[in-house]
Amino acid sequence: MSLIKMCRLSLFALFCILPVRLFAVEQSGESRVEVMQVIDIGVLATRGSAKAQSRWLPTLTWLESQLPQFNFVLHPFTLEELASAVKNQTVDFIITNPGQAVMLGRQFSLSWLATLISTKSGGTTDTIGSALVVRTPSHYYSFEDVAGQRIAAVSEQAFGGYQTLKFHLKDIGSDPERFFANVIFSGFPVDVSLYQLKERYVEAAVVPICQLESMVGEGLLNPHEFRVIGSMAPLGFSCQASTALYPNWSFAKTDNVSSVLAKQVTLALLALPVDHQAAIAARSLGWTAPTSPLIIDKLYSELAIHPLQRPWWQSGLIWLKGNQQWGWFFVLLIVILNGYHFLLEYRFSRSQKQLIETEKNLKEKRAMLEHAQRVSVIGELGSSLAHELNQPLAAIRNYSQGGLLRINKGHTAEEIAPIFDKVQQQVIRADEIVQRIRSLINKRPIEKRECDPELLISDTLQLLEYELESRGVSIQREQAGQASSMLLDPVGFQQLVLNLLNNAADACVMTTEFERNAAEIKIETDYGHYELILKITDNGVGLNKNQDTLASAFYTTKQDGLGLGLVICHDFVEAHEGLFTLTNILANTQTSTQTSTQISGCIATVTLPYK
Template identity: 30%
Template structure:
């Protein structure tokens, strides 16, 4: 209805002025945000457009009615030079597009332009339980829409000042939409306890015969001077006429002059100097909406300030947690370093001990080994002297070559023994690799067999062939074998039946290597303390051999055990896991 009125008006104006003026006149576009509901009757702009056309004949004025939902986009596109809207819309556009008011609506015989809009909060006549806003708690509230300025928002601001939030404290908060009669009907018919509407609507509807005035009673109502209707809230400025930031000041000045000079038109509408819109700002700020929406975010800060002691507790807890975390981190790193250092230290100590044990074992075998080396050396001397004599005599010269060959062979034999000894006692970190256990057994025997025979000990070797491969450190396994063999030889060398047997078999997927002797067996104490470090039955022993053998075998994932055999003698066995290939 109202849109049609305006459209007709524009068409009439266009028809009236269109043919008279040529198109080359610059066009001034005035945007009008479509008023709501019954405002349309009051806020009509035909006279204004007419006045501007007359006062500024060198311009062609055009009025565009902007839809509620679309005006922001049109303003952003620069679609208008001036804009007319309600105070709330103006406040928002001021913030968003930098529009500035150049005039404010004034009604002849009406309220002051700075105090024209207020809200009425009302209930059904006869209800005495809601004399003031303080009684609103728990009541059912009804209004047209949450974004209306004169109406819900102005009332909301008053509620907020009294600590009442209609969205949380009311029994219900319902928005019924236009037309405004629905609000009054809801209250009158008891579907709601309290209604909110723009001031003067009730009076206007009563005058139009669409409501009965005595059906309703205002809450905290009063009738300000010049307004002639009841309101429950303070009053706010009327609609402004604003220029956009891009509109030239000179044009704005001429338009302002024309507006101020305009006589009161239909409905008594005229323009006066722009009033202060700070009270509108105050409403938005208090409700933290529109341009002041950001205040809602600040409210977290305010909340924090109001509850500073809790904040302090939380901050302290957080700080304590952080400090604890940092401390834990630091301690973990520190302890890890210490642990690593300790591990390293332990490993070094272990390596030192292993080295000492190997040296000790070599010491125990030293005289045998010395003999082993002296044998080839003595043979070399004999061969060399034999060669010399043949050379000196000048006969049997053909035999010299054979002698020389033997010298080389014997020197190599001695060198191998020396190299093996050196390998054995050299300090080195263990380096496990896939090794053939059969080869290790044979090499160890090659080395040890003459030493055993030298002491009159018979050494048997029995093993299942082929033996599997194991993941092991060759020298360490040799060390274990040599220790076990030397112990066995020591056990039998002063007995009649001097036999040592080395055997290797695979039992249940595990390699078992055993060294058994025909000695007198171990005493009860020796059995119990067999693998104890520094326990020894040998005068020259360190007591480290078997203790280290056990740790070596266990480091390889095996077990080392020792027992007396029922038929006499001792058996020491170790197991090694077979490498998965």
């Protein structure tokens, strides 16, 4: 009894493993057992296994009716699963979209037997493409409106959907990468993408053509809730399409199938009536001869994802194998160019270091030269220091003489004390001049402090009061704006005013008797928002040289001059980041024959910013 059970179990296991089916046949009173060969057909299940079974099982039933000696078994797959089945040769035939058909056909040994005829396009095979679906109330009406938004798609490998729309965007000049910058791949079934759109998880969904219409016809979606962007379906096509149409699904065989069986299956497919249940379930008008995949090859080439496209380095290696002599030439050329490049880099680096060192030496020598020039100037100043100390010394002499006169006249100490105070002030001023020159020699910055320019001008005029009166020069002062203190070198400012007043007074007394008017100097101060403008105007002979020449060290037009007055003025103005100009005053004089123009004085303008 146990032996019989073991035999039964062995037979059961054998029938489960072998791809055959047993059935009994009554013939001439005898019964016999025939074995049917199992034929495995893999199909791309875009909407899930159940939908694939309902769509393609009638086709397999039709094949069994035409080829009763075979048992056709359907295997629904995803994109990755179907590719793996073809690679591992676990299926005999496949039914898939044209995109995957070309992708697999360029990598594995497949033979195309037939192409499905579409009911949507009036009996042609062109029915695959993409539809970009959005919600009806949304504000998206063009591809540009949707670009960068959250978009649902099945997969990067989905031909009727992601790939065809990507190619269409590139074809119309749009940027596919920017358009799909926020894409979400939801995978199979395709229905998920539209459900995500319905639930507002995404702003748009890329689905195969007729997917929306199919779900609407099945009562899964409300047609008024959705619309397709950029519809370009041809006349008579019953679905909306956002891209061009491509060939329909294809039926192919693998190397597992003999050419005899392939021919039999092909004839059975081509003989399928258009009104047969198998054709209706497949949403087709039957099958026809396989169409050319050229248009799909071009699409994949444009998207740079064609399976036969090699990376540039692989193409380069293949070329090198066939052209080794040129390869070695280019290698040698690259080595020589790199060597030359490194040589240039080395020379440039060395030259740069030398240049930096030379620049450093030049800066040091320039600093030494400038210092030597300052020392030279100060050396000349040492012999002519009286030019700057003359005024305070003269004032001290005058105040001393006046004090002695008052003492001789018997004035009291209280009356004489103010004179000695003024003498003390001039001694301090002379000391400050000496200290300023010493700072210039030692390259120390000049000390600035808050000063009242009006008070400094008044003090300077007191020093020149006796000399100006003796030379018959009158002084006028004008002020514009609210006077305010500013950061100045007080000794330098007084030297500036003193030199300009002395030059103005000299110019006034240098005119001839015929030309001479009453000698007059006007001092104007204008306190603006950002700067002080000091103008000293005279009615003397004016300038007989340009400003640059007059400002040169040791250049003078005076018989006993040293040529340092304007140099000191320029140094002060530069130290205070100001501006110093000298301008002639031109006046018109009328004669009996013509009108002539002559010089009638000079204006010295000093602009000092408030700092």
